[in-house]
Amino acid sequence: MVKEAERAGIPAAHITAIPSVALSVGASRVVVGGGIPHPTGNPDLPRAREMEFRYRCLELALKAIGTAVDKPTLFKVEEV
Amino acid sequence: MAMKLTRRIFQVDGVVFGERTALCGGRLVINKQELVELVLTVPGVARVDVELVSPGESARIIHVLDTIQPQLKLAGGDAYPGILTGPGLVGNGITNVLSNVAVMECAALPWNTTGLMYAREAIVDMTGPIAGFTPFSGTFNVVLRMNLVEGKSDPEYDTIVRMAGMKVAARLAETTRDREPASTEEYDLESRARPGLPNIAYVYQVQNQGTYSNTLLYGKSVDNLVPTPLHPNEMLDGALVSGNYVWPAFKIPSFIHANAPVLEELYRGHGVTHNFVGVVLSRGHNYSHFEKVRSANFAVKLVQSLKADGMIITWEGGGNAATDAMLTIQAAERTGIKCTALCFEFGGPDGTEGILLVDDVPEATALVSGGSIEKPVSLPAVERAAGGDYLRLGREFGGELVAATSALEFDTTTLLYCSGNQAGHSRLIGRAY
Amino acid sequence: MSSEPLRVVHYINQFFGGLGGEEAGGAPVSVKDGPMGPGLGLAQAFGNRATIVNTIICGDNYFNDHTAEALSTIMAAVGKARAQVVVAGPAFNAGRYGLACGAVCRAAREAGVPAITAMFEENPAVELYRLFTYIVPTTGSAAGMRQVLPKLAELAIRLAQHGKLGPAFAEGYLPTGHRYNEYDEHTAAQRVVAMMLKKLKGEPFHSEIPLRGFEVVPPAAPLSDLTGATLALVTGGGIVPEGNPDRLKQAFSVAYGAYDMTGLDGLPSGAYVGIHGGYDCGWANEDPNRVVPLDGMRRLVQEGRVGGLYHRFFSTCGIGTNIANAKRIGAGIARELLDAGVQAAIYTST
Numbered sequence: 001m002v003k004e005a006e007r008a009g010i011p012a013a014h015i016t017a018i019p020s021v022a023l024s025v026g027a028s029r030v031v032v033g034g035g036i037p038h039p040t041g042n043p044d045l046p047r048a049r050e051m052e053f054r055y056r057c058l059e060l061a062l063k064a065i066g067t068a069v070d071k072p073t074l075f076k077v078e079e080v
Numbered sequence: 081m082a083m084k085l086t087r088r089i090f091q092v093d094g095v096v097f098g099e100r101t102a103l104c105g106g107r108l109v110i111n112k113q114e115l116v117e118l119v120l121t122v123p124g125v126a127r128v129d130v131e132l133v134s135p136g137e138s139a140r141i142i143h144v145l146d147t148i149q150p151q152l153k154l155a156g157g158d159a160y161p162g163i164l165t166g167p168g169l170v171g172n173g174i175t176n177v178l179s180n181v182a183v184m185e186c187a188a189l190p191w192n193t194t195g196l197m198y199a200r201e202a203i204v205d206m207t208g209p210i211a212g213f214t215p216f217s218g219t220f221n222v223v224l225r226m227n228l229v230e231g232k233s234d235p236e237y238d239t240i241v242r243m244a245g246m247k248v249a250a251r252l253a254e255t256t257r258d259r260e261p262a263s264t265e266e267y268d269l270e271s272r273a274r275p276g277l278p279n280i281a282y283v284y285q286v287q288n289q290g291t292y293s294n295t296l297l298y299g300k301s302v303d304n305l306v307p308t309p310l311h312p313n314e315m316l317d318g319a320l321v322s323g324n325y326v327w328p329a330f331k332i333p334s335f336i337h338a339n340a341p342v343l344e345e346l347y348r349g350h351g352v353t354h355n356f357v358g359v360v361l362s363r364g365h366n367y368s369h370f371e372k373v374r375s376a377n378f379a380v381k382l383v384q385s386l387k388a389d390g391m392i393i394t395w396e397g398g399g400n401a402a403t404d405a406m407l408t409i410q411a412a413e414r415t416g417i418k419c420t421a422l423c424f425e426f427g428g429p430d431g432t433e434g435i436l437l438v439d440d441v442p443e444a445t446a447l448v449s450g451g452s453i454e455k456p457v458s459l460p461a462v463e464r465a466a467g468g469d470y471l472r473l474g475r476e477f478g479g480e481l482v483a484a485t486s487a488l489e490f491d492t493t494t495l496l497y498c499s500g501n502q503a504g505h506s507r508l509i510g511r512a513y
Numbered sequence: 514m515s516s517e518p519l520r521v522v523h524y525i526n527q528f529f530g531g532l533g534g535e536e537a538g539g540a541p542v543s544v545k546d547g548p549m550g551p552g553l554g555l556a557q558a559f560g561n562r563a564t565i566v567n568t569i570i571c572g573d574n575y576f577n578d579h580t581a582e583a584l585s586t587i588m589a590a591v592g593k594a595r596a597q598v599v600v601a602g603p604a605f606n607a608g609r610y611g612l613a614c615g616a617v618c619r620a621a622r623e624a625g626v627p628a629i630t631a632m633f634e635e636n637p638a639v640e641l642y643r644l645f646t647y648i649v650p651t652t653g654s655a656a657g658m659r660q661v662l663p664k665l666a667e668l669a670i671r672l673a674q675h676g677k678l679g680p681a682f683a684e685g686y687l688p689t690g691h692r693y694n695e696y697d698e699h700t701a702a703q704r705v706v707a708m709m710l711k712k713l714k715g716e717p718f719h720s721e722i723p724l725r726g727f728e729v730v731p732p733a734a735p736l737s738d739l740t741g742a743t744l745a746l747v748t749g750g751g752i753v754p755e756g757n758p759d760r761l762k763q764a765f766s767v768a769y770g771a772y773d774m775t776g777l778d779g780l781p782s783g784a785y786v787g788i789h790g791g792y793d794c795g796w797a798n799e800d801p802n803r804v805v806p807l808d809g810m811r812r813l814v815q816e817g818r819v820g821g822l823y824h825r826f827f828s829t830c831g832i833g834t835n836i837a838n839a840k841r842i843g844a845g846i847a848r849e850l851l852d853a854g855v856q857a858a859i860y861t862s863t
Contacts, residue, residue: 001749001831002860003730009849011733012858013748015806017368018403021439022862024725028732034803036400036800037792039861041803054802054809058859061552062818065857066737073172086587089773195763195787195794212696257840261723280706280715290793327790353710391714392705398791398833402589418708422701426835431692432644433835442724447714448705449721451694454765454835476788478756478762492765492833509721511680511695512688 002027011062013075016040023072029064031075033057081358083171084268085156085313086459088261089321091179094130095220103255108181110222110252111339117128117225118247124240127227131466137206142496143186143225143323144202144469147216147333148245150178151318152253157480159253160318161336162299163246172312176256182219182335185245186467187226189237189292189325191475197234197292201471202328202497203488206289206407208460213499213506215336223275223466224248234291238323256323267313269358272351279357281388282312283379285405286332286365287324295337295396296322297361307362307379309386312343315359324396329453329500331343332396341504342394342422357386364401369506376407390418396502399438413443422448424500425510429456429491436510450501451508457496459488519563519673522596523552524587524617526610528783530570537807538609540572542586551658555600558666563673566594569617573609583613584620596626598673603631603661604638606653613799615642622646627672631665634687644709647678682719701820741854747846749831750804751789752780752797761830769842771830771849774822774848779808791832792863804861823855831862 005012008030016022022030026038033039042053066073090103098109119128129394133139151159156173158165182474189199199206204216228237269502271276286295286302294301297308298319310319320337346356362379366372383391391412395405402423421444425436433453465484473495476481492501501508527537529550537756541638548556548565556565569587576583591599599621601614615638618628622645631649639648651661664685672678682694697704704721711718733849753761759770774780780801780847787804789796797804805826813819826847834842850858 001747001829001839001843001846002858004840004847004858005850005858007730008847010847010850010855010858011688011736012860013710014860014862016862018372018439018862020368020407021403022425024439026729028730030662032369033861034531036365036798036863037367037794038803039863041796041800043796043799043803045719053785054806055812058806058809058813061738061859062739063815065739065859066735068735069732070688071732075403123557193794193798195789195797196791197793197795208768278710280709280713289796293629293793321776341700344706345702345706349706349710354713390709392709394705402790418709418712420705420712422705423693424720426833427692428835428837432567433688433837434769435836437725444724445720446708446718446721447720448701448708450701452692454833476757478759484691489634494764494833501701504700504705507696507698508696509695509701509704510692510725511682513681513691513693 011065013064015057019074022076026072027067028072029075030072031060031064033064039048081311082270083311083313085171085316087265087267087316088176089173089179089263089265090176090261090436091220091258092125092181092220095134097179098131103259109253109370115248118242118251120425121205121267122247123410124227124229124232125226126246127365128202129225131223131225133206133221133223134296135206139206140465140484141184141186141204141223141467142201142464142465143188143508144204145185145187145199145241146181146245146355147335148179148249149335150183150249150253152176152318153165153257153287160321163242163321167298170227170317170319171311175317176253178253178256180219181252182216183219183249184221184223184477185241186223187228187241188468188472191479196326197290198475199292201473201495204494204497205462210457210459210496213493213508215505216495218501221253222248231320238291241300242323255451267347269350269356273355274436277355280346280354281357281383281386281406282342283360283362283383283391283393285393285401287365287397288363289365291327296321296323302363305363306312307360307375307382309382310359310361312347312359315343315513316458320504327398328495328497330397330502332503336505337505349455357388364395364397364404366404372404372407375404376411377406380411380415382451383412384415388417393419394422394502394504402437403432403439406439406444410441410443413434420446420448422450422504424450425452425504426454427439427452428454431510443473452510453493453500455493456491457493461485461487518594519597520598521563521565521669522569522591522594523548523555523565523601524569524599524601524614524797525550527570527572527614533568538572538574542569542571544569544590551603551662554662555666558663563670566596570636571671573613576613577609580616584616588620588624591621596670598669599626599628600665600669603651603658603665604636605651605655606633606636608637610740611636611638614638615646618642618646627676629665629669630673631661639687643687643689647672657797659698668780716794736857739819739857740817741820743821743823744819744855745850745855745858746807746810746826747807747858748805748814748828750797750862751787751830752785752801752805752828753788755784755786757788763788763830764833766829766834766842767838769827771827771848773825773827775824777807778811780805789830789832789863804863820861823853855862
């Protein structure tokens, strides 16, 4: 799905908890998210820190969108 | 871990209602009222009817949750440990098995949630085009059609149906006490192992994602499991019990956990073509890539400690679980352990649409096909329905009821019980033309 | 059963038809009686079971430059010959000849006449025509002619008799890409153990499921300054407004929904729910921003790090959705993004 945006010239960050699948199907900008049932969340964290985690994920997505890549590339969140 | 188990096999040629619950010759006679009263001792069951469905009948069983093989341990603990009894170790001693009798828990569990975690309709046809998808078209089925009281939580309902099924299975197994079986089987890894043969381990990956999608090991869900070694005899005695009702095609009923076809096959050739060195139980559907890699590495570490040359892996569940399994294959092959695996496939009605596998690794070069779940199927009308009167379909659209005996059309096989063939029980295969 | 020999029409190019090499590539369609060239070897293998009624010869350049015209002449000849099977080639690794053989076979099959050809596995025509015709594998050059003709002849006869062939692996043609469910002689459990024993002994075995191959899409150019850009949120996690107004399926998706977020600071719990049939949606239902991170995006916009957020988010259920549908869904969303002037997107998947 995400490849179609890239094909159309729209850089797209793909946030997922299973980067191996995203990379193997050829998504270009893969961001490791929080968990399969909550890619941009972490229910174990208190609310404020979960919000912070989500913000970091999105920041990383922006970085991925702003980075030139030539093949499927993984972007990882630094520890919160 | 040496274990020695004798299975005494009682194969029936009929199940009928009668005066007294007992084995009479090859027939299992059931006092219906006795079973009804037994099920009603489980708090939470409002009403129950017991229905008998035999191979060859024009019958459809619906609302199927778990299916249990009646087993009675004469020595060495209790069958299905941790459910009706404490978690005593099993795998040794003597077990009576009513081999072709299946107790089926059937109930329309409340649809409290959307998403994954609700019990989808699960269908067994005893005859017709889909009969071969499930092993239970070939068993004598004791169907518990249950209505449950309102107002319970999902974990409570899960326990209620399991208790009902297990009590009935235990009662029916009791009929074999003091009876002579038609045959016996010895399950003993240690004395039959022969030096010089290649060693094969079996990695058995089960599903666990929460209530209605769990697998119990000695009575506890494997939510927090790091892979653990099991003696195959523990599985034969019911150490694994299913609490998985979410996708009927993919779930592995307790009956199959206790008669895992790959395990039986590995036992059959044990000491002849290979040495079967044991089972590693792992949990699929780990929540993150990190946990999947961790679990895969632990499983392979155990396979190595069993001195295995080869590893067979099967798994329960869909795409998410395929990733856990593929990572395990990759980790094993990288340490020089040869792997084969079996899994269902996608591919659309004629196999040309998209991919066959949700996930794979370059090391997965020896895969057996359990057949495609994306094939359209037509189920003819049947004379009789058991387990319920109306199928519940289309949860995501608000749900609809369809008469259970009517002709049905599905564009995939996902609601057909065990059609994913993930334990390897059926002869279904996706063939390339 | 009639003992009449089966009627075969054989298609070959200018070279095998004896008209000449590259210089004769422009030769138009001609129809000869009886077998010629490689057809002589086929006829020998057929014996009295089948007869090559006509040989059709066409220059490779002519065929590829005048495909429609050539095919219509060829199919007229096939009809006139009352052919029960069409055999084309073998084309080995000749690209244009392979394309012609593939096109002729496809046209014949569409006209209801079974057809079969033979060529090298890496001939580009294999990828284009394998869905539409049977292709027997050959060597890369015509040196393998003698080996392939008997095989081609046998399969052509069986095809004429039955209208179709058995599985690719058993029959020895290249897999067409079609797969169907069948019952094997053995259970999957028996087969997985048998395959293990072969693998351990180093004996050849055949994996029953090929691995995935994916089309490589070149990544889009990066966009490092987003302060003036509009972004969009897309998810495969099946978040929809309560009540699932578009009746999206929980799995095996064929469509997507687009939902307005105007005026929302985040996706409120209760008003948006997960319907995805592959994961426990409890966490998403508790806080839908865990799958569609609207609240976080709003903050980025407020801080001026992102110019704006497209007012609709896109949703589908990624589970069990095949590539063709995923591509179609993805392309539909991409089109809407382009039309709306969206410059970058964030996808989440579960």
